[in-house]
Amino acid sequence: MNLSEIKDKPIYPIRTAAELLGISVHTLRMYEREGLILPHKTGGNQRSYSQDDIERIECIRRAINESKISINGIKTIYSLIPCWEVVQCSDEDRRNCKAYLGHTKPCWTYNHPNTTCENRDCRECEVYTNHSSCDQVKELIRKISGN
Amino acid sequence: MNLSEIKDKPIYPIRTAAELLGISVHTLRMYEREGLILPHKTGGNQRSYSQDDIERIECIRRAINESKISINGIKTIYSLIPCWEVVQCSDEDRRNCKAYLGHTKPCWTYNHPNTTCENRDCRECEVYTNHSSCDQVKELIRKISGN
DNA sequence: GAAAGTTGACATTCATAGGTATCAACATTT
DNA sequence: AAATGTTGATACCTATGAATGTCAACTTTC
Numbered sequence: 001m002n003l004s005e006i007k008d009k010p011i012y013p014i015r016t017a018a019e020l021l022g023i024s025v026h027t028l029r030m031y032e033r034e035g036l037i038l039p040h041k042t043g044g045n046q047r048s049y050s051q052d053d054i055e056r057i058e059c060i061r062r063a064i065n066e067s068k069i070s071i072n073g074i075k076t077i078y079s080l081i082p083c084w085e086v087v088q089c090s091d092e093d094r095r096n097c098k099a100y101l102g103h104t105k106p107c108w109t110y111n112h113p114n115t116t117c118e119n120r121d122c123r124e125c126e127v128y129t130n131h132s133s134c135d136q137v138k139e140l141i142r143k144i145s146g147n
Numbered sequence: 148m149n150l151s152e153i154k155d156k157p158i159y160p161i162r163t164a165a166e167l168l169g170i171s172v173h174t175l176r177m178y179e180r181e182g183l184i185l186p187h188k189t190g191g192n193q194r195s196y197s198q199d200d201i202e203r204i205e206c207i208r209r210a211i212n213e214s215k216i217s218i219n220g221i222k223t224i225y226s227l228i229p230c231w232e233v234v235q236c237s238d239e240d241r242r243n244c245k246a247y248l249g250h251t252k253p254c255w256t257y258n259h260p261n262t263t264c265e266n267r268d269c270r271e272c273e274v275y276t277n278h279s280s281c282d283q284v285k286e287l288i289r290k291i292s293g294n
Numbered sequence: 295g296a297a298a299g300t301t302g303a304c305a306t307t308c309a310t311a312g313g314t315a316t317c318a319a320c321a322t323t324t
Numbered sequence: 325a326a327a328t329g330t331t332g333a334t335a336c337c338t339a340t341g342a343a344t345g346t347c348a349a350c351t352t353t354c
Contacts, residue, residue, distance in 0.1 A: 013353090015298070024344055029301090044352045046299050067251075068311080070341070073220020080227055080285055085292050103285040104214070138227055138250040144292045145232050160323090162328070174313055176331090191322045193329050215341080217311070 008129075010040035010048035017049035021057055028057070034071055035109035036060055036078075038123045052129070059132040067134075078106035081137055083127040085144045089116040155276075157187035157195035164196035168204055175204070181218055182256035183207055183225075185270045199276070206279040214281075225253035228284055230274040232291045236263040 017039075018025045028047075031037050037057060040048045063069045069077070084093075084100050093115040094100045099107030108122035122128050131137050164186075165172045175194075178184050184203060187195045210216045216224070231240075231247050240262040241247045246254030255269035269275050278284050 013299075025299095026345075027343055030343080042299095042352080044299080046352065064342075067223070068217055068219040069223055070215055070217040070220050070311090072215040072341095073217050073223065076214070076216055076220065076281055077224060077227070080224070080281070080288060082288055082292050084289075100289070103281040134223055134227070134250040141227060141229055141288060142231075142247070145229050146291070160328075161330095171314060172329095173315080177313080189322080189329095191329080193322065211312080217341090219311095 007051045010042075010050050010053075012049040012054070014039075014047045014049070017047075017054060017057075020054055021061070023061075031057065031060065035075060035106050036071070038108060038128060040123070056132040063134070069134075075105055076103060077134060077137060078131070079103045080141075081107065081127055081131050082140060082144050083107040083125075086127045086140075087116050087120070087125070093117075154198045157189075157197050157200075159196040159201070161186075161194045161196070164194075164201060164204075167201055168208070170208075178204065178207065182222060182253050183218070185255060185275060187270070203279040210281070216281075222252055223250060224281060224284060225278070226250045227288075228254065228274055228278050229287060229291050230254040230272075233274045233287070234263050234267070234272070240264075 012020065014025050014028055018028055021028075028037075028039075032039060032047075037053065037060070039053055040050065042048055060074065063074055064071065079099070079102060084097070089097070089100075097112070097115060098110050099105075099112075106128075107117075108125065108128045112118045117125075131140065159167065161172050161175055165175055168175075175184075175186075179186060179194075184200065184207070186200055187197065189195055207221065210221055211218065226246070226249060231244070236244070236247075244259070244262060245257050246252075246259075253275075254264075255272065255275045259265045259267075264272075278287065
């Protein structure tokens with residue numbers, strides 16, 4: 001198992017994750033309801049957080065507490081990620097895709113029937129895993145421009 | 148004079164603009180200090196608002212009041228506009244450009260010495276004039292992707 | 295089987311962002 | 325000349341977003 005796989009291993013139950021982050025269990029569920037995070041679930045539907053999840057949530061909390069970006073602001077920023085370039089979906093897919101067309105919710109909060117994304121697990125998708133900070137979002141926008 | 152020139156004619160002093168928008172004079176100055184708007188100035192350094200300015204501010208207020216995006220969130224979203232593709236600046240320009248590299252403030256809030264932008268008036272620039280809403284920002288990101 | 299998890303609802307606390315008000319000293323507009 | 329504008333500071337209000345707590349009924353974990 002390589003490093004990136006280790007970091008994505010779900011190891012912390014919700015209470016432990018909350019303690020590590022210094023926030024309440026309630027808040028973690030709220031972030032999930034808002035579509036900011038996609039924690040692993042056990043067979044019995046219990047949340048389980050990886051080291052990557054912890055770092056992602058720390059990043060989100062910096063945006064809220066230090067950069068003073070509201071949760072709806074973060075959702076909007078995530079919705080601007082050019083996911084279609086990452087997954088290289090078809091023009092046909094794009095024409096019907098709420099994530100491609102919209103600008104309010106992250107792409108990973110939508111169902112994607114009949115598209116390239118329908119068989120992909122958003123949790124594993126680079127759009128989700130590599131873009132927790134504004135920094136990374138802008139880097140992608142720079143990268144896709146021009147070619 | 149064509150329609151777009153008429154709509155950009157500075158005609159309202161700050162008090163009138165505030166009344167049209169139903170907000171205080173103070174709030175208008177605050178939006179400007181935050182870098183959300185660039186009103187015209189008279190020879191005597193007094194603000195003067197055009198119809199375009201009014202519409203832009205209405206758009207910003209919808210983002211704040213309806214979409215619940217904080218001012219810092221709006222600034223961050225504006226900072227993601229791929230301005231470099233609009234003005235077609237050089238690679239050299241980009242390497243030294245705070246707007247290209249950063250992700251906290253709109254490009255029109257920076258000075259741009261020794262770049263394509265240094266002789267451009269940001270007020271007239273399409274980056275500023277055509278991207279007051281998230282809708283328009285995303286549309287540009289879609290447009291620049293892939294070619 | 296005890297501890298910790300689940301969803302959903304509801305009530306509440308706390309901090310602060312967004313917006314207002316006022317002052318002074320001064321400049322511009324009409 | 326009077327009205328309206330400027331910057332900058334300072335103090336203040338208030339609406340609300342972020343976060344917490346609790347309860348019930350139930351399930352999963354260890």
